[in-house]
Amino acid sequence: MKIVSLLGSPRKNSNSSIIAERFCTTAQRLGAEVQTFTLNDLNFRGCQACMACKTKLDKCALEDDLTEVLEAVRETDALVLASPVYFWDVSAQMKAFLDRTFSYLVPNFQDAPRPSRLEPGKKMVLILAQTNPDPDSFTDIFPRFDYFFKAYGFTETHLIRALGVPAPGDVKTREDVMKLAETTAEKICNGK
């Protein structure tokens, strides 16, 4: 199984990245091949709305550090998206990646029976870390990712959240969250 992990936090010892790492090391132990990209280290732009991917190309026309990432996602079986919650949403780095996935949609995607250029059946895990300890906060983020990735043909989606973790590394003491990272990796790798 191939896994691509995208880290959307700009900081070292980031909570969302720590959860992603636990997920990935568990998956590697189960035989998965993992490729990790730290979005903040890459030079890339957001979608330019050039519409080349809807008129003359079947991929994004921009050529920058995200080109390899978008190709890797095309090839992967499972995608991990790890982000801090910034202003009630994912980080700008993660949002810029999401906008570039517009290139996965076929030209007439609103009417097409298969709107996606991706092979169906991929799995997605969204990992979020936030300071707010309230489980009812920011619950709109996952349904939006779920909606778009299902439209891209993903058939299985999971959410792992760390609540009340303001400082870098805070999540390391959250055994429930770290355990959920492991069991989610087992589900994805073993199909359980």
Ligand SMILES: Cc1cc2nc3c(=O)[nH]c(=O)nc-3n(C[C@H](O)[C@H](O)[C@H](O)COP(=O)(O)O)c2cc1C
């Ligand atoms: C620019 C910025 C915006 C933030 N906005 C929120 C927010 O809306 N809600 C929240 O609970 N925490 C917010 N936080 C706190 C982070 O979500 C929190 O520190 C989290 O652990 C960061 O995850 P990371 O360690 O993976 O970077 C914000 C932090 C920053 C720097």
